[in-house]
Amino acid sequence: xxxxxxxxxxxxxxxxxxxxxxxxxxxxxxxxxxxxxxxxxxxxxxxxxxxxxxxxxxxxxxxxxxxxxxxxxxxxxxxxxxxxxxxxxxxxxxxxxxxxxxxxxxxxxxxxxxxxxxxxxxxxxxxxxxxxxxxxxxxxxxxxxxxxxxxxxxxxxxxxxxxxxxxxxxxxxxxxxxxxxxxxxxxxxxxxxxxxxxxxxxxxxxxxxxx
Numbered sequence: 001x002x003x004x005x006x007x008x009x010x011x012x013x014x015x016x017x018x019x020x021x022x023x024x025x026x027x028x029x030x031x032x033x034x035x036x037x038x039x040x041x042x043x044x045x046x047x048x049x050x051x052x053x054x055x056x057x058x059x060x061x062x063x064x065x066x067x068x069x070x071x072x073x074x075x076x077x078x079x080x081x082x083x084x085x086x087x088x089x090x091x092x093x094x095x096x097x098x099x100x101x102x103x104x105x106x107x108x109x110x111x112x113x114x115x116x117x118x119x120x121x122x123x124x125x126x127x128x129x130x131x132x133x134x135x136x137x138x139x140x141x142x143x144x145x146x147x148x149x150x151x152x153x154x155x156x157x158x159x160x161x162x163x164x165x166x167x168x169x170x171x172x173x174x175x176x177x178x179x180x181x182x183x184x185x186x187x188x189x190x191x192x193x194x195x196x197x198x199x200x201x202x203x204x205x206x207x208x209x210x211x
Contacts, residue, residue: 024112040064070100081122091140
């Protein structure tokens with residue numbers, strides 16, 4: 001008897017990533033890509049009127065970050081299995097995604113075979129974390145709690161400018177980037193340092209000698 005394919009939604013702000021995932025999954029009859037979105041708002045609007053089995057969710061989105069998206073998705077469709085699929089390997093971000101309710105987390109260098117395995121296991125009610133992710137989480141347990149998060153050079157620069165009291169528009173003009181890009185970096189910094197707002201961001205950054 002032929003089983004109904006697992007219906008998947010891809011949420012990622014990079015068209016090339018979406019196309020790559022579609023290529024990885026296109027030949028596997030166990031899965032069916034039902035739709036794809038490049039931001040959180042459109043995803044949530046779609047889910048209010050349509051169902052799916054699995055959401056492949058990136059962390060870095062232009063409007064609502066992946067950590068915030070997970071409970072919003074589950075609030076609309078409690079039975080959906082959310083799998084984080086991102087380049088972010090920071091243990092703090094992975095742990096935040098887990099706390100918010102993801103059933104799996106994979107890095108974007110995942111093979112098609114492992115991706116389908118993750119999808120099928122989560123669809124069956126299990127958890128699935130990629131081998132690299134498992135190692136990252138295991139290693140993080142052995143680290144001291146005051147270890148510094150890994151920040152990119154650009155993130156460190158923006159953190160310093162925030163600490164100097166500069167606004168998003170000021171920073172955008174100084175670095176020749178868009179205000180939206182600055183806000184994305186700000187959200188990423190807040191995730192990595194596990195803080196709820198900009199004021200806490202500066203406080204924790206000082207405590208960790210990041211600025």
